[in-house]
Amino acid sequence: MYINYLELQSFRNYHSLKTTFSAQVNIFYGQNAQGKTNLLEAIALLSYGRSFRTKKEEELIQWGKDACYLQAKFELEEYPFQVEIGISPKEKRLKLDGQPAKNSEIFGKIPIITFAPDDLQLIKGGPQFRRDFIDLYLALIEPKYRFIYYNYYKVLQQRNRLLKAGVHNPNELEVWNEQLIEKGSKVIKYRLQFIEDVKSFIADAQYQISGTHELLTLEYLGFKGSVLKGMPEEEIQIRFREELQQVKNNELERGITLIGPNRDDLRLTIGDAIDLRIYGSQGQQRTAALALKLGLIDKIKNIRGQYPILLLDDVMSEFDDQRKQQLLKVLLASAQTFLTSTSKSDFPIINEEAYFYEVAEGAMNRVQ
Ligand SMILES: Nc1ncnc2c1ncn2[C@@H]1O[C@H](COP(=O)(O)OP(=O)(O)OP(=O)(O)O)[C@@H](O)[C@H]1O
Numbered sequence: 186m187y188i189n190y191l192e193l194q195s196f197r198n199y200h201s202l203k204t205t206f207s208a209q210v211n212i213f214y215g216q217n218a219q220g221k222t223n224l225l226e227a228i229a230l231l232s233y234g235r236s237f238r239t240k241k242e243e244e245l246i247q248w249g250k251d252a253c254y255l256q257a258k259f260e261l262e263e264y265p266f267q268v269e270i271g272i273s274p275k276e277k278r279l280k281l282d283g284q285p286a287k288n289s290e291i292f293g294k295i296p297i298i299t300f301a302p303d304d305l306q307l308i309k310g311g312p313q314f315r316r317d318f319i320d321l322y323l324a325l326i327e328p329k330y331r332f333i334y335y336n337y338y339k340v341l342q343q344r345n346r347l348l349k350a351g352v353h354n355p356n357e358l359e360v361w362n363e364q365l366i367e368k369g370s371k372v373i374k375y376r377l378q379f380i381e382d383v384k385s386f387i388a389d390a391q392y393q394i395s396g397t398h399e400l401l402t403l404e405y406l407g408f409k410g411s412v413l414k415g416m417p418e419e420e421i422q423i424r425f426r427e428e429l430q431q432v433k434n435n436e437l438e439r440g441i442t443l444i445g446p447n448r449d450d451l452r453l454t455i456g457d458a459i460d461l462r463i464y465g466s467q468g469q470q471r472t473a474a475l476a477l478k479l480g481l482i483d484k485i486k487n488i489r490g491q492y493p494i495l496l497l498d499d500v501m502s503e504f505d506d507q508r509k510q511q512l513l514k515v516l517l518a519s520a521q522t523f524l525t526s527t528s529k530s531d532f533p534i535i536n537e538e539a540y541f542y543e544v545a546e547g548a549m550n551r552v553q
């Protein structure tokens with residue numbers, strides 16, 4: 186799976202761009218604020234149908250312009266297809282092979298894994314970052330999870346609305362409780378399965394990048410921080426019902442749902458002892474954040490039969506030489522990869538399949 190053509194009109198600082206890519210490694214280098222990350226954002230947008238940087242899509246339109254347009258041509262097992270996105274302040278339109286399409290038809294058709302300096306939040310930030318990580322990549326691996334999550338989320342919102350407005354009749358809440366338990370337990374079941382499925386891949390990625398034998402462990406924390414492991418759905422439901430009962434008064438008082446997938450977390454430890462969030466060194470935290478993402482490469486390859494595209498923003502500058510070399514080895518052996526850096530010398534790659542592009546002031550040019 187790869188992208189071989191990208192066209193941008195009035196997108197961020199790109200007035201107009203048309204370019205082709207290597208099916209292997211593509212390197213965007215240039216000074217700060219020239220448009221390197223904007224390119225990765227455009228590629229991700231064409232795969233996910235949304236930006237990884239902003240929810241406000243009008244920010245994507247070049248200042249002073251009315252609308253922006255993006256187009257990509259992808260290759261999927263010899264079948265080319267084309268995605269187009271047009272965004273104006275009023276609306277976003279998607280097309281798949283020239284026909285109007287919904288976001289769900291485009292989302293993840295070509296899986297993309299992104300990594301940016303901000304992903305350190307996966308380790309250092311609040312639980313929301315880790316939940317979003319699970320939810321996004323779970324949806325890529327298991328497309329029906331999007332609907333499972335969405336169904337839960339709708340119930341959660343309605344239950345929260347009721348709690349906030351004040352519950353007058355306890356039966357009213359009961360109805361939503363059962364819905365929340367049913368839909369929420371499904372979400373938890375899928376998440377637990379996801380962690381089970383990916384943890385060895387992520388541990389391998391950690392070994393490879395760090396070049397050490399640090400074992401990275403992932404544990405799902407549900408129901409007020411207890412470690413949950415693969416459980417049958419009925420068991421999750423029973424536990425959910427009990428926990429909900431316990432927090433009932435507290436929920437009524439605070440007017441918000443206090444138990445369920447919207448409160449859960451992922452704990453990451455190195456060896457048996459170090460909770461990375463609290464004790465990890467800066468380098469360990471960075472490596473683990475990257476391992477979380479790169480571990481998914483092989484998992485996606487396993488499930489979909491093809492490698493995902495990787496977008497790695499500014500990773501090289503963060504690692505020592507040994508980790509850099511290790512990382513490049515991993516990347517060269519896998520998928521189509523896009524890397525950005527302020528310095529061309531970050532990439533000691535001698536490989537004719539690696540294309541270098543110099544990015545300056547919203548323009549990019551391939552150089553040898
Ligand atoms: N809607 C927009 N219209 C025009 N320019 C924009 C728009 N949004 C962002 N920019 C500009 O795009 C420029 C490049 O942004 P980008 O984040 O791609 O830089 P970069 O090359 O990745 O830099 P760095 O090395 O600092 O990460 C910034 O100067 C920013 O002001």
Ligand SMILES: [Mg+2]
Pocket residue numbers: 221222223498499
């Ligand atoms: Mg950048």
